[in-house]
Amino acid sequence: MRNKSVPMALSAVLLMLTLAGCGNSNGNNNAGKEENAQGQTTTNTGTNQTGTSSTAEPVKLTLWTFVEQHQKFYESMAEMWNQKHPEEPIELEATTIPYDDMHTKLLLALQSGSGAPDLADVEQSKFPNFVKGKPQLVELNDIIEPELPNIVKSRVDIYSSDDKYYGIDFHVGATVMYYNKEILDQAGVNPDDIKLWSDVEKYGKQVLEKTGKPFITFEGNGNWSWWPAISQRNSDQVDQDGNPTVDAQVNIDTMNFFQKLVQEKIAAVAPGVGHDTEEYKGFMNNGGAASVFMPFWFMGRFTDEMPDLKGKMIIRPMPAWEEGGFRSAGMGGTATTITNQSKHIDLAKKFTAFAKLSKEGNIEIWKQLGFDPIRTEVWSDPAMKEANKFTAYFGDDIFDTLLEVKDEINPVNIREISPKVFDVVRNDAIPQIFQQMKDPSTVLKESQEKLVQQK
Secondary structure, three states, X not given: OOOOOOOHHHHHHHHHHHHOOOOOOOOOOOOOEEEOOOOOEEEOOOOOOOOOOOOOOOEEEEEEEOOHHHXXXXXXXXXXXXXXXXXXXXXXXXXXXXHHHHHHHHHHHHHHOOOOOOEEEEEHHHHHHHOOXXXXXXXXXXXXXXXXXXXXXXXXXXXXXXOEEOOEEOOOXXXXXXXXXXXXXXXXXXHHHOOEHHHXXXXXXXXXXXXXXXXXXXXXXXXXXOHHHHHOOOOOOEOOOOOEOOOOHHHHHHHHHHHXXXXXXXXXXXXXXXXOOHHHHHHHHOOOOOEEEEEHHHHHHHHHHOHHHOOOXXXXXXXXXXXXXXXOOEOOOEEEEEEOOOOOHHXXXXXXXXXXXXXHHHHHHHHHHOOOOOEHHHHHOHHHHOOOHHHHHHOOOHHHHHHHHOOOOOOOOOOOOHHHHHHHHHHHHHHHHHHOOOOHHHHHHHHHHHHHHHO
């Protein structure tokens, strides 16, 4: 549709088809991409990303993100928007900026009152910094509230303050077990027999004895081997009132059990001390351990960075702590927000609702990003079983697992103190527990004291 040599008569036919709503995205998400002087990926979209003619003048919307895949998604949704709404075309100028730099730059722009984009991604752990005092983000209640019956409410609640919504997540972030079935088969272990965390110890010993490999890995720093596990038990790092609760007894019990698994060599501390490190991915790609629990969005790490495990990995619910207990936890997240510096707030809202709340947008979130979309009705849509790189890697029963646990995903508390809590837990408490093997009760109580003093 970008070929300027198309005869005029054919162009007219194409225009009528477009206006009739027959157009589809051509899937070209890389058009007009270039690098700026800082090496950041940007998009120069021209007058209309779809290449279709329109009598309306495109409205330029700027967007900042810290994930290039997010940028590509937004660009494709802008193309789709223009095809479906030729009367309100947009010219999306999206930019990918490194994580810390983007959040700092955005916060400074909002505080100074100038220089902010129309739309911006804000990561969950950074969000409390953006609603201190008077939020400089646009309230989104008018587009979110009509969709609350259709979406996982907790995934917008975490981006709210004083009953006002300021962001919409990409995904639920349901935490699941990733099992290396080849290793389990060698050990004679059926993953569907692992229903409780006590089974992890039982079958973990069998895997270790039969294969010499650890059953599971834990992060030596970070939150992903701690937060989902305590969330399963109706606990958290912060309570609803914003008070730190890292030394709650259930949290201590959880870490005592996990440390015991490491001492028994049933579990291993991840090489590189994190699940998102090159060392760990190389270790797993070579069949280093039989399992790991991580949020659903970690699937893309497997498909893109651990290619040798294709066809060997399967996805199942997390073990519960007790019969009838929760078998998942919603973790991580990035919200699309609109800044109050935008001169096109109404259009930015319409586009955000289309990209992040509509059924069509949520299906594209799965197809393009491999995320578990917040609109749960699409989980059972036939589109979720269509062949793609994720089904080719893990099989076509991925969303069967999610449907099984969709009512077992606890919300988490994100409050003003949360960034401080995240820092203390992942950079201080977890290294002491898993790397230095210090007593979890002592470590978590000391962490709690630090946080109370900082509050």
